[in-house]
Amino acid sequence: MTGLNIGVLAVQGDVMENLSATRLAMDDLGVEGVVTEVKSPDQISELDGLVIPGGESTVIGTLSLVNGSLKKIKEKIASGMPVLGTCAGMILLSKKAKDRIVGDMEQPLLDYLDIRIERNAFGRQKDSFEADISLEKIGIPKFRGVFIRAPSVSEAGRDVEILSKIDGKIVAVKQGNIVGTSFHPELTSDLSVHKYFITMAQKGKR
Numbered sequence: 001m002t003g004l005n006i007g008v009l010a011v012q013g014d015v016m017e018n019l020s021a022t023r024l025a026m027d028d029l030g031v032e033g034v035v036t037e038v039k040s041p042d043q044i045s046e047l048d049g050l051v052i053p054g055g056e057s058t059v060i061g062t063l064s065l066v067n068g069s070l071k072k073i074k075e076k077i078a079s080g081m082p083v084l085g086t087c088a089g090m091i092l093l094s095k096k097a098k099d100r101i102v103g104d105m106e107q108p109l110l111d112y113l114d115i116r117i118e119r120n121a122f123g124r125q126k127d128s129f130e131a132d133i134s135l136e137k138i139g140i141p142k143f144r145g146v147f148i149r150a151p152s153v154s155e156a157g158r159d160v161e162i163l164s165k166i167d168g169k170i171v172a173v174k175q176g177n178i179v180g181t182s183f184h185p186e187l188t189s190d191l192s193v194h195k196y197f198i199t200m201a202q203k204g205k206r
Helices: 015-029 041-045 057-066 069-078 088-093 192-205
Strands: 004-009 033-038 049-052 083-086 094-099 113-119 129-135 140-147 152-156 161-166 169-175 178-181
Touching (some): 004 015, 004 192, 015 033, 015 192, 033 041, 041 069, 049 192, 083 088, 083 192, 088 094, 088 113, 113 169, 113 178, 129 161, 129 169, 140 192
Parallel strands (some): 004 033, 004 049, 049 083, 083 178, 094 113
Antiparallel strands (some): 113 152, 152 169, 161 169, 169 178
């Protein structure tokens, strides 16, 4: 088996942090492969796994739509490619997004993760915080979540596994080959979430 080809959607947001965390996770696991910035549909076609980073989901979605990446990502997800979406990435993967203040958001979405999202569920930038959470269902009993203008999941379909809640709000989910988190695992030194994603990509490649 050749090495893994993991991409980080490099439109906007925490691209460098996710590149670093994914590379470190692969090194720690002893997994061979490359981690690259992805900016075009052609690059997406070659991937074994994709990270959609935190940032501004409307901007990421609109720019990805313009260059045709959203269509190609949907095709790859349908074929089984694992995806990790953090914060804005989870919003982009969802079926419907609503802002706590301004209401329904008409933004480009992948419409793949059967969830409804409430954007800025914990408040705006000044309300950012860190908290210990449990992701026991994927083998991570304790993780320090960094929440920055974080969304939450207001509704989840029956095929969606709820991985974690905080203050009664759903902040991590898994559906098939997709993991979505409200928090930013790339902003901590704990590589557990990225390692879990890498193991998903390994299994998908076999």
